Amino acid sequence: MDNTAYFEAIFEPDLLQEINRFGVLKHFKEGDIIMDYGKYIRMMPMVIKGTLKVLKKDETGKEILLYYLSSNESCSMAYSCCLEAKKSEVKAIAEEDVDLIAIPHTKLDEWLCKYPSWKNYIMRSFNLRFLELLKSIESIAFHKLDDRLISYLKEKQRLSGSSVIRVSHYLIADDLATSRVVISRLLRQLENDGRIILYRNEIKLLSSFDQA
Amino acid sequence: MDNTAYFEAIFEPDLLQEINRFGVLKHFKEGDIIMDYGKYIRMMPMVIKGTLKVLKKDETGKEILLYYLSSNESCSMAYSCCLEAKKSEVKAIAEEDVDLIAIPHTKLDEWLCKYPSWKNYIMRSFNLRFLELLKSIESIAFHKLDDRLISYLKEKQRLSGSSVIRVSHYLIADDLATSRVVISRLLRQLENDGRIILYRNEIKLLSSFDQA
DNA sequence: TGTTGAGTGTAACATTTGTCACCATGATCG
């Protein structure tokens, strides 16, 4: 196991041992479905490496991106579902290759009382999830598609660490719950404004992109 | 204190005593602001009586309704904020007269370990809040305004227990983050379809309203 | 080499939602 430095910094040794003993290390490849609608949730995932995205769909099957989960983050929504063995309302897909530790829900509860650092971690995770969902609502409710597209591209840039983004117009349209034609139209506009350059399956953000 | 039967049913006597000792009973009148943007949160509210609504606003001040909180429900978003003494991202207004018990955050933590029924209550609350936010996202992202208006009216009907809803077009427009003219237009359409009757400050849902 | 499929550009049009302007009505209060 690598990349656990963050956890070593915030958890006491006893807890780390328990995580090692009871947590189940899982690997997913880019595109793998980590959690799907309607499946029962019995574990909470802690992401060690990589990024996954969390989606919600409507009755007709159209999906929208809720947020990303990266290294050291957890999906506490999963935790709150464990209690009553609820079915999932969301889907999670590996955006890149992902390593995560799945913690069984019996331990989640036990550690809550036993380790203050665990309780803090969980509470911070709850708070982060709420904030992400609120951000998502704000974006959908108050911002026009062109703004949302720009935010989307910036987030991709941040996650990949590169200003060249490998993604098709179709995929963007799916994540923003609109159609490909609309996205192509807006991207073309951004290109005309000299903020990006479009290639096949690739978008290059220019230095002028960050304006406004 | 009245209307605490629900809590008596799910909490053990010891915990009820503690709630009585450390919880602060507060009253709000219809329209009172219970929590506002940017204020620090140090308590978690448990609603005893009445209904309050929770809003989020954008930079320009436009607000949108997130969800309602009614009897026996708690805002666990507040709880998760307590840990780091965060500022509120949302506003809460009394929809009708409200009685609630405010629990100081030190006790929140303490009881989590001490009383399993409290932990269950809190976890269920977290889960409910997540589900409400997801419902809100689904509504905004996937449904047209006419559907959202219908859902809004149904929710009002459910909360008031009456098919006569006292509300102005302006208020609906605020809650749905749109303009009065748009709402008036859609309501007129619903009236033409024979599903509602419009009066001043009042909307009557007909029996045909529940269709489709 | 030719075929196939995914990705993209683009026009034309429909629908939904937002905005502005103006008027009408009913409530309140001096």
Place this chain on the structure above:
DNA sequence: CGATCATGGTGACAAATGTTACACTCAACA
């Protein structure tokens, strides 16, 4: 009674987004 204000009805138009249809390019591959 008359002034004022909140509420809501309506037309006209603008802007944003959705939809359909079709052409073109590129990569993969038989």
